[in-house]
Amino acid sequence: xxxxxxxxxxxxxxxxxxxxxxxxxxxxxxxxxxxxxxxxxxxxxxxxxxxxxxxxxxxxxxxxxxxxxxxxxxxxxxxxxxxxxxxxxxxxxxxxxxxxxxxxxxxxxxxxxxxxxxxxxxxxxxxxxxxxxxxxxxxxxxxxxxxxxxxxxxxxxxxxxxxxxxxxxxxxxxxxxxxxxxxxxxxxxxxxxxxxxxxxxxxxxxxxxxxxxxxxxxxxxxxxxxxxxxxxxxxxxxxxxxxxxxxxxxxxxxxxxxxxxxxxxxxxxxxxxxxxxxxxxxxxxxxxxxxxxxxxxxxxxxxxxxxxxxxxxxxxxxxxxxxxxxxxxxxxxxxxxxxxxxxxxxxxxxxxxxxxxxxxxxxxxxxxxxxxxxxxxxxxxxxxxxxxxxxxxxxx
Numbered sequence: 001x002x003x004x005x006x007x008x009x010x011x012x013x014x015x016x017x018x019x020x021x022x023x024x025x026x027x028x029x030x031x032x033x034x035x036x037x038x039x040x041x042x043x044x045x046x047x048x049x050x051x052x053x054x055x056x057x058x059x060x061x062x063x064x065x066x067x068x069x070x071x072x073x074x075x076x077x078x079x080x081x082x083x084x085x086x087x088x089x090x091x092x093x094x095x096x097x098x099x100x101x102x103x104x105x106x107x108x109x110x111x112x113x114x115x116x117x118x119x120x121x122x123x124x125x126x127x128x129x130x131x132x133x134x135x136x137x138x139x140x141x142x143x144x145x146x147x148x149x150x151x152x153x154x155x156x157x158x159x160x161x162x163x164x165x166x167x168x169x170x171x172x173x174x175x176x177x178x179x180x181x182x183x184x185x186x187x188x189x190x191x192x193x194x195x196x197x198x199x200x201x202x203x204x205x206x207x208x209x210x211x212x213x214x215x216x217x218x219x220x221x222x223x224x225x226x227x228x229x230x231x232x233x234x235x236x237x238x239x240x241x242x243x244x245x246x247x248x249x250x251x252x253x254x255x256x257x258x259x260x261x262x263x264x265x266x267x268x269x270x271x272x273x274x275x276x277x278x279x280x281x282x283x284x285x286x287x288x289x290x291x292x293x294x295x296x297x298x299x300x301x302x303x304x305x306x307x308x309x310x311x312x313x314x315x316x317x318x319x320x321x322x323x324x325x326x327x328x329x330x331x332x333x334x335x336x337x338x339x340x341x342x343x344x345x346x347x348x349x350x351x352x353x354x355x356x357x358x359x360x361x362x363x364x365x366x367x368x369x370x371x372x373x374x375x376x377x378x379x380x381x382x383x384x385x386x387x388x389x390x391x392x393x394x395x396x
Contacts, residue, residue, distance in 0.1 A: 001136065001332040002362035004041060004082075005203040007073035010065035011089075012038040013389035016072075025363045027378065029370040035271035036315065036366035039386070040139065040337045041362060046074040046085045047137040047165060049128035056117050062089040076135045080330065082091060083134055086120040092201050127213065129171060136165045136326055136334035140319050142344050147313040147318060148302050152292040159293075163218050166329045170218045177211035180204055208287060209267040213260055215288040222325055223293070225321040229321035232316070233344055234297070235263050237313050237352050242297045244314055246321075251290035309346070316349055320356055333361040340366050342373070370394075 008017040013035045028036045037053070041060070044052050054060055061070040076083040082280075097270070119126045121134060143150075147158060166173035184204045190196040227246040234244035252267050271278075273287050278334035284290075295302040295314045302311050326334045336357065342350050354377050357363050358372075367373065383394040 001076065001078050001335065003074055003135075003364075004077045005075040005240055006039070006043065007071075008042055009071040009073075010062040011042055011065075011070040012060055012062060014038065015062065015389065017389075017391055019168055019384075019391060021362070021364075023361050023380040025357065025365065025377070025384045027370065027373070027394075028364065028366045028386050028391070029383065030366075030368065031301045032368060034386045035391075036386045037141075037339050038389075039391070040082070040339050040364060040366060042063065042072045043074070043335065043337060044137055044139055045072055045087055046076070047132070047135045048161070049087065049117070049131045052139055052141070052161075057089045058091050060089050060183050065091065066200070071081065080136075084120075084122050085131070088118040090116050090118075093158045129168070129175070132164050132171055133168050136321050136330060136332060136335045137337055138162070138319070138326060139182055139337045139339065140341050141339040142341055144319055145312050145315050145341065145344050147315040148295045148329060150305065152290075155293045156289070156291060158322075159219055159222060159291075163222060165334075166326060167218055170215065173211045174215045177208065177215060177288065178210055180207045180211065181287065181289055184208060184284050185282065188278050188284070192279050192282050199274065201275065205268055205271050208284075209264045209271065212252065212267055212287050213263045214255060216252065216263070216291075217260070219250075219288070219291065220248055220256070221252070225328070226321045227323045229324045230317040233317035237317065237349060242310065242313070244317060245296040246314075246318060247294040247296060249292045250316070251286045278312075312345065313349060316345070316353060320353075323360070336360050336363045338363065338365040340368060342367060343369060360367060 002023045002024065003021050006017070006019045006021060006366075008014040011017075015040075019039075026082050028039060028091060030036055041051055041053065045060075051057070061068060068093075070089040072087045072089075073271070074085050076200060117128070119128065121131060143154070147155060158219055160174060161200065164174065184201065187196060187200060187204060191200070230246050231244050234242050252270055254263070256264070258266060270286055278285050295306070295311075295316065295318075297310055298305060301312055301368075305313070323334060323336065338357070342353070345353065351374070354374060357365070358380065366386075367383075370378065384391050385394045
């Protein structure tokens with residue numbers, strides 16, 4: 001799988017851009033704040049329908065866009081066919097209603113209210129949920145180097161971003177689950193304030209545990225693969241000195257021997273056991289929204305005791321394992337997006353990542369230091385200079 005063409009119109013600082021791509025390694029070099037990351041953001045949007053670093057879609061509409069619309073368009077070459085994906089982003093005006101949406105769904109519309117985002121695949125209107133999985137990408141940005149020592153929210157987003165691209169049912173369950181958690185938290189507060197009866201939780205508990213069962217199952221499957229793959233990569237990068245374990249820490253007590261039906265029953269019992277505490281605090285205390293990952297090297301938790309080098313090696317090993325998992329799950333090679341991560345890595349880890357990069361079908365890599373990359377890499381790449389929203393073939 002690879003992106004053969006990328007077209008941008010009024011997207012971020014790009015008034016117009018039309019790039020012919022293909023398989024292989026593409027280097028985009030330039031100073032900071034010139035638009036390199038914006039290119040990767042656009043490619044990622046074609047896969048997920050959402051930005052990896054914007055808080056809302058309005059931020060991606062160029063401030064000088066004459067019609068207040070930004071467009072991202074891509075042609076994706078897959079094993080059996082070619083996809084044409086179009087995304088239009090609307091900058092809301094007073095005439096547009098204020099709406100909110102979950103990270104994997106579009107706002108509902110009625111009457112003359114326009115959506116903030118419109119998606120077409122091969123000319124047919126689609127929802128975000130229908131777009132996800134058509135094209136797969138793995139993004140590796142500097143923030144991902146903090147996968148190990150960052151917040152649990154970051155690690156959950158890492159899992160969700162990958163699993164939503166691979167398993168449509170996971171994405172559907174995630175949207176439903178988040179809606180239930182929001183409703184349940186509001187109900188808990190009303191019960192605490194004596195405005196509702198505790199028995200009103202029963203229906204939402206059933207909904208929460210049903211969706212949680214699927215989310216937990218898919219997360220366990222993915223993490224088992226990450227653990228196996230990352231263990232080998234960590235050992236290789238450390239010269240055999242470090243044995244890494246990636247461990248799933250769900251907030252529910254989980255037993256892999258349970259059937260799906262048994263798991264739902266056990267989760268419901270666990271919810272009942274904390275119901276009084278949940279009502280008192282007015283929040284949902286158990287469920288996938290409170291899960292976490294733990295990274296252990298030679299029996300030591302890296303979050304607490306790991307060195308910076310060990311943490312970054314584990315993060316790198318885990319992201320590369322994500323690639324392997326996505327490839328094994330879909331049968332397609334995902335597009336790899338590397339956003340200026342080499343400046344954050346020491347030479348040993350940088351050289352190892354570069355070796356891995358050359359094995360993938362399509363890699364889009366941004367850097368501010370082209371001269372710092374090995375000549376063997378730049379010789380095989382097609383190089384572009386990015387300057388103030390303009391992309392030109394480099395003569396480097």
